[in-house]
Each structure stands twice: as C-alpha cells, then as structure tokens.
Amino acid sequence: MADETRSDATIEHLAAEGRTIEPPEEFARRATIGTEDTYRVMYRRSLEEPERFWREAAEQELDWIEPFDTVMSGGFEDLDYRWFDGGVLNVAANCLDRHLGTWRRNKAALIWESDDGHTKTYTYQQLHYEVSRFANVLKKKGVEKGDRVAIYLPMIPELPIAMLACARIGAIHSVVFGGFSSSALRERIQDCSAKMLITADEGIRGGRKVALKVAADEALFECPSVESCVVVQRGAGDVDMEPGRDTWWHQEISAPEVRKPCALEPMAAEDPLFILYTSGSTGKPKGVLHTTAGYLLYSALTFKTVMDYRDEDVYWCTADIGWVTGHSYIVYGPLAAGATSLMFEGVPTYPDPGRFWAVVEKYRVNIFYTAPTAIRALMRHGSGWPQRYDLSSIRLLGTVGEPINPEVWTWYHETIGRGEVPIVDTYWQTETGGFLITPFPGATPLKPGSASWPFFGVEPEVVREDGSRADPGEGGYLTVRRPWPGMLRGTWGDPHHKRMHEVYFERFPGRYFTGDGARVDADGDYWLLGRVDDVINVSGHRLGTAEIESALVSHEAVSEAAVVGFPHEVKGEGIHAYVILRDGYHASEDLASILSGHVRKVIGPIAKPDRIQFAQDLPKTRSGKIMRRILRKIAAGETETDAFGDLSTLAEPKVVKDLIAGRAAL
Numbered sequence: 001m002a003d004e005t006r007s008d009a010t011i012e013h014l015a016a017e018g019r020t021i022e023p024p025e026e027f028a029r030r031a032t033i034g035t036e037d038t039y040r041v042m043y044r045r046s047l048e049e050p051e052r053f054w055r056e057a058a059e060q061e062l063d064w065i066e067p068f069d070t071v072m073s074g075g076f077e078d079l080d081y082r083w084f085d086g087g088v089l090n091v092a093a094n095c096l097d098r099h100l101g102t103w104r105r106n107k108a109a110l111i112w113e114s115d116d117g118h119t120k121t122y123t124y125q126q127l128h129y130e131v132s133r134f135a136n137v138l139k140k141k142g143v144e145k146g147d148r149v150a151i152y153l154p155m156i157p158e159l160p161i162a163m164l165a166c167a168r169i170g171a172i173h174s175v176v177f178g179g180f181s182s183s184a185l186r187e188r189i190q191d192c193s194a195k196m197l198i199t200a201d202e203g204i205r206g207g208r209k210v211a212l213k214v215a216a217d218e219a220l221f222e223c224p225s226v227e228s229c230v231v232v233q234r235g236a237g238d239v240d241m242e243p244g245r246d247t248w249w250h251q252e253i254s255a256p257e258v259r260k261p262c263a264l265e266p267m268a269a270e271d272p273l274f275i276l277y278t279s280g281s282t283g284k285p286k287g288v289l290h291t292t293a294g295y296l297l298y299s300a301l302t303f304k305t306v307m308d309y310r311d312e313d314v315y316w317c318t319a320d321i322g323w324v325t326g327h328s329y330i331v332y333g334p335l336a337a338g339a340t341s342l343m344f345e346g347v348p349t350y351p352d353p354g355r356f357w358a359v360v361e362k363y364r365v366n367i368f369y370t371a372p373t374a375i376r377a378l379m380r381h382g383s384g385w386p387q388r389y390d391l392s393s394i395r396l397l398g399t400v401g402e403p404i405n406p407e408v409w410t411w412y413h414e415t416i417g418r419g420e421v422p423i424v425d426t427y428w429q430t431e432t433g434g435f436l437i438t439p440f441p442g443a444t445p446l447k448p449g450s451a452s453w454p455f456f457g458v459e460p461e462v463v464r465e466d467g468s469r470a471d472p473g474e475g476g477y478l479t480v481r482r483p484w485p486g487m488l489r490g491t492w493g494d495p496h497h498k499r500m501h502e503v504y505f506e507r508f509p510g511r512y513f514t515g516d517g518a519r520v521d522a523d524g525d526y527w528l529l530g531r532v533d534d535v536i537n538v539s540g541h542r543l544g545t546a547e548i549e550s551a552l553v554s555h556e557a558v559s560e561a562a563v564v565g566f567p568h569e570v571k572g573e574g575i576h577a578y579v580i581l582r583d584g585y586h587a588s589e590d591l592a593s594i595l596s597g598h599v600r601k602v603i604g605p606i607a608k609p610d611r612i613q614f615a616q617d618l619p620k621t622r623s624g625k626i627m628r629r630i631l632r633k634i635a636a637g638e639t640e641t642d643a644f645g646d647l648s649t650l651a652e653p654k655v656v657k658d659l660i661a662g663r664a665a666l
C-alpha cells in the first residue's frame with residue numbers, strides 16, 4: 001500500500017500479540033452457530049450454492065406477500081445486481097405485524113431510556129399502533145409511495161416510529177443525524193428533494209439542549225420541495241411554527257381519522273427503503289440507497305447470527321439512529337427478529353461516566369454493542385465506574401465503527417465482560433447494509449483487534465495496487481468479489497450508476513472496493529487497518545476531508561485548506577487542518593477559533609478541527625497535487641524528513657521544513 005499505509009506499527013503490534021480466546025463452552029452450546037465447522041460448512045455453501053443459501057434464508061427469515069421468482073441476477077459488470085425479483089413484501093409488516101399473531105405481541109419491542117433517566121416501553125402491539133397512526137398522518141399530508149421524507153430528530157421513540165411509518169406506506173426515508181448543522185440538513189434535503197421534514201422543537205443530550213427546529217427553519221428557507229414539516233415536542237414547545245407548513249406531531253396523531261389501521265403498501269423486493277448520506281473521499285456526501293428485501297434479510301440474518309439473539313434477551317446498541325448502525329441494528333434487524341431493542345437518548349458520561357453501566361444494570365442488558373471511541377473515553381475514567389454496577393447480565397459484547405486496539409479490547413473484555421464474555425468486532429459500512437466481516441461468538445476463536453471472518457455470502461479479497469491477491473500477512477486493499485443482499489443499490493441521483501462505478505468499482509474492476517486497508521493472517525482471519533482514502537474516522541464518525549476543506553475555504557479569510565487525520569487517544573482520529581490565509585488576514589488564535597466555529601456551523605460539531613495550523617504554502621507535486629502523506633506525517637508529529645519517503649516530486653522542498661516548524665509551534 002506504499003505511502004498510504006498509516007498503521008504499520010499497529011499491524012506489527014497486533015501480529016506480535018498472537019493471543020486467541022476460545023468461545024465459552026456454555027455460550028457455544030446454545031449459539032446459533034456453535035462450532036467453527038458449522039460456520040465453515042455454511043460459509044462454503046453460501047459461496048458454492050448462493051441461490052440455494054439465500055432462497056432458504058429469505059423464505060425462512062421474511063414474510064412475503066408474493067413469493068420471489070429469482071434469487072439473484074446481474075452482477076458487478078453492469079452494476080445492475082438484483083435480489084428476490086418478483087417478491088412482494090413490506091418492511092414494517094416484517095418488523096411489526098407478523099409478531100402480533102405470536103406471543104411476542106406483548107413483548108417489549110422498544111425500550112427508551114431518556115437523557116434524564118426516564119423510561120418508555122413499547123410492546124410490539126403498541127409500536128404497531130403508533131406506526132400505523134403516523135403512517136396515516138403521512139398519507140393525510142399527501143406523502144405517497146416513492147416520495148422522500150427527511151427525518152431530523154434526536155434519539156426519541158418518534159424517530160423509529162417515523163421510519164417504520166415511511167416503510168409502511170412505501171415512502172423513502174432519509175434520516176439526518178441530529179448533530180448535523182442546518183446547512184448539512186439543507187444539502188441532504190435538496191439532494192433527495194424531500195417532500196416532508198420531520199423534526200423536533202429541540203433535542204436533549206447530556207443535559208444540554210440542541211435547537212433542532214431553529215436549524216430546520218434555517219434549512220427549509222432554501223428547500224422548496226418540502227411541503228410540510230411535522231414537529232415533535234421534546235422540550236417546552238417554545239418555537240416558531242410556520243403557518244401552512246408546520247404542525248405538531250401530537251396534534252396530528254390525535255386526529256380521529258388517523259386511528260384506523262393503516263393499510264400496508266405492498267413493496268417490490270427492489271423498491272427503495274431508505275437513503276442515508278455518507279462521506280466519501282471526494283465532493284459532497286453521497287445518498288447511499290438501500291432497497292427492501294435484500295437489506296431487511298441481511299440486517300435480520302446478521303443480527304440473529306452474530307448478535308446471537310435469544311427471545312429473552314435485552315439488546316442495547318448505543319449508536320445514534322442517524323447513522324447506519326442505528327438503522328440496521330437498533331431498528332430493522334432487531335425488530336425483524338422480534339427482539340427487545342433498547343434506545344438511549346443520552347451520552348456515556350452524563351450525569352457521570354457510570355451512565356452506560358447504570359443502564360445495563362437497570363434493564364439487565366444481555367447484549368451490549370458500542371464503539372471503540374466510547375470504550376476509550378470510559379477507560380480513561382477508570383475501572384471504578386463499571387465496578388460499581390451489576391453487569392452480570394451481559395453475555396455478549398460488540399464493537400463497531402473503527403479498528404479496536406488490543407489494549408482497549410482487553411479492557412472491555414476484562415472489565416465489562418468479566419474476562420469471559422465474547423466480543424464481536426463487527427466490520428461494515430453504510431454501503432454494506434450489515435456486517436461484512438465479523439466474529440461469530442459461539443464459533444470464532446477471538447483475536448483482540450481482528451474482525452475475524454467474512455459473513456455468509458461475502459467473498460472478500462485483499463489485493464495489491466495492481467489488483468493481484470495479497471499474500472497472507474501482507475497489507476492491501478479490501479475488496480469484495482460478488483454482490484450480497486444487503487449492499488447498496490446505488491446513490492441517489494445517479495440512475496446509471498456512473499458515480500457508483502467511479503467511487504466503488506473503478507479502482508479494481510469487477511470488485512467492490514471498501515476504501516479500507518486490511519490484511520489476512522495465516523489462519524484466514526481479517527485485520528482492518530483503517531481507511532486508505534481521504535476519509536477520516538473521528539469517534540467512529542466518517543468524515544470526508546474534502547468536505548471539511550470546502551467548509552474552511554467557504555470562509556472569507558481562507559484561500560486554501562488541506563485537512564488530514566492524526567492519531568487521537570480517544571477519538572481514534574483527530575482533525576488537523578492546514579490553512580492558507582488570503583492577503584490581508586493574519587494568523588491568530590482568535591482567527592483559528594473563528595474558523596473552527598465556522599466548520600462547526602457548516603457541517604456540525606463532529607467536524608470541528610482539533611487543530612488549525614496556519615501555513616504559507618502546502619507541499620505539492622509539480623503538477624499541483626497536494627502530497628497528503630507528508631501532511632499526515634507532520635500532523636502526527638514526525639520531524640525527520642527521512643521518514644517522509646520520496647520527496648523528489650515536491651515542487652518546493654522548503655515547504656516541508658516550514659510546516660514542521662509550524663507544527664512544533666502549535
């Protein structure tokens with residue numbers, strides 16, 4: 001991977017570890033996939049007889065209104081791959097209605113823990129009622145099958161209710177993370193021409209209010225496609241309501257005519273379910289498109305087998321539903337499986353760093369799924385916090401979002417998992433719909449830091465620059481050689497897959513390229529090495545450096561900007577911005593904080609640079625391309641130019657010394 005490799009030290013460290021942890025016997029005995037052999041046989045079958053494998057899975061896991069004719073067609077040549085054509089089904093019916101005829105009718109579907117410790121519980125029956133009512137509201141407001149509905153809500157029950165209501169009537173939802181700014185919201189609404197926006201007066205996180213409606217109003221100023229806006233009252237309700245456009249959720253759902261059951265929209269297997277925007281290495285965020293049957297099957301099956309869900313379990317995924325993890329593993333996967341899914345409005349450190357463990361104790365959580373960044377943040381507060389709580393209900397732990405360092409893995413295992421609970425380090429992406437590479441907790445000998453094995457039907461290959469297969473132990477680019485049911489069907493506004501081809505398929509023809517580096521060890525276990533493109537992963541949130549650069553350059557003081565990630569103890573990666581000022585502006589701490597605030601306003605607090613380094617010039621090749629590897633090394637604190645690799649293509653060698661000096665002065 002030449003100069004793009006950022007994690008050589010980590011790889012060596014991990015390789016030196018060489019420790020494996022066998023699945024506990026008791027766990028394996030009851031697990032869905034209980035031995036390594038079971039996995040291998042099923043995995044082989046999923047690749048050798050994919051039609052049969054996926055037909056059986058689709059028949060077993062989903063309820064169909066009309067059966068499908070074809071399991072799969074098309075492929076990576078034309079990018080017109082399709083799953084379960086001819087089949088008709090409804091996602092909301094699979095997540096709710098079908099459980100009503102079983103004992104699960106009165107099982108808790110959703111448990112909500114509020115920021116300040118209040119609880120709301122919805123049984124499957126109750127959730128069905130709420131979804132049906134709101135689906136009627138959507139219809140009343142003129143939302144029809146195929147229309148886009150933007151959802152900009154905090155972590156409150158109305159968020160999954162709104163999503164499922166869209167699914168019920170065939171509207172395509174696009175959830176925008178509540179931490180995004182008004183301009184980020186505007187950009188997403190405009191891109192998919194949403195007809196409606198669902199938001200709240202405010203959000204409450206960690207005791208602090210987030211003014212969602214104010215941001216929504218600002219965005220809607222320039223969103224002519226939005227005809228109506230439904231507002232949930234989470235706070236005091238003290239916000240401006242635009243007559244003719246804005247109405248209150250609680251008033252809408254109490255109209256008598258929305259109480260009658262809302263009929264299900266029969267959806268074709270490949271009808272769109274949702275759009276979720278995500279950052280890439282170039283340009284604006286892409287609206288990743290997922291469709292009905294393949295996505296639902298994949299999220300449900302991965303959830304059941306990897307999270308090893310049993311009917312009596314309380315399962316808690318701490319993600320925000322504004323990201324894909326919340327879509328697949330708080331809402332769709334768990335509800336399709338008839339699980340009890342806990343959702344949490346708050347943050348890990350409020351009112352104190354024991355909050356996660358207090359919630360685990362309160363609900364006797366059995367399966368706990370979080371991000372390495374949260375674990376690192378809590379680790380810093382010491383083992384005293386978890387030790388104060390009864391965590392004995394936990395039988396499975398999971399992580400997602402970024403590579404987990406072996407030290408952090410071990411702390412998680414020992415302190416939260418009593419040294420005996422399996423950990424599933426699940427590797428996947430917005431585009432993949434569900435887990436791509438993951439341990440199976442009853443079958444996989446775990447290696448701290450490794451995401452282990454490909455999921456069924458996934459055929460990964462780590463390749464070199466020239467596309468040839470990398471040797472065992474050799475770092476390379478992670479690609480996938482054939483479609484799987486949960487993968488993206490395209491990006492919004494790109495009907496001929498031009499952009500999709502460029503982003504995911506051009507670099508390695510005939511393969512899906514993840515944008516991540518990986519290596520496979522001698523046992524066939526996968527180790528993820530981080531992004532190899534210009535995407536940085538800040539606290540498990542994916543950000544394109546290009547977006548942050550455009551935000552900086554949109555400020556009048558900035559003439560040019562280059563953004564890179566640097567290793568950060570808690571966030572995984574921090575944001576280091578090199579900024580060149582326009583004539584007439586002078587570097588100062590004040591200006592640095594103004595620029596940080598500007599990025600925060602344009603994108604959101606997650607994109608705020610940790611450091612701004614003013615510079616006179618950037619290292620460029622003679623053809624004018626910024627040499628980012630040099631900027632990354634400098635940001636990481638490297639001072640020896642010998643370590644920078646080949647500098648002969650540099651147009652102006654002096655730049656490097658100046659930047660090193662500038663970094664030292666920060």
Ligand code: WTA
Pocket residue numbers: 278323324325399400401402403404425426427428429430431451514515516528529530531537540541542
């Ligand atoms: C990274 C989140 C290592 C990876 C589900 C990927 C991981 C990006 C892991 C996707 C993991 C996610 N180990 N890296 N277990 N999980 N990543 O789209 O770089 O928000 O490409 O989806 O997160 O981020 P996204």
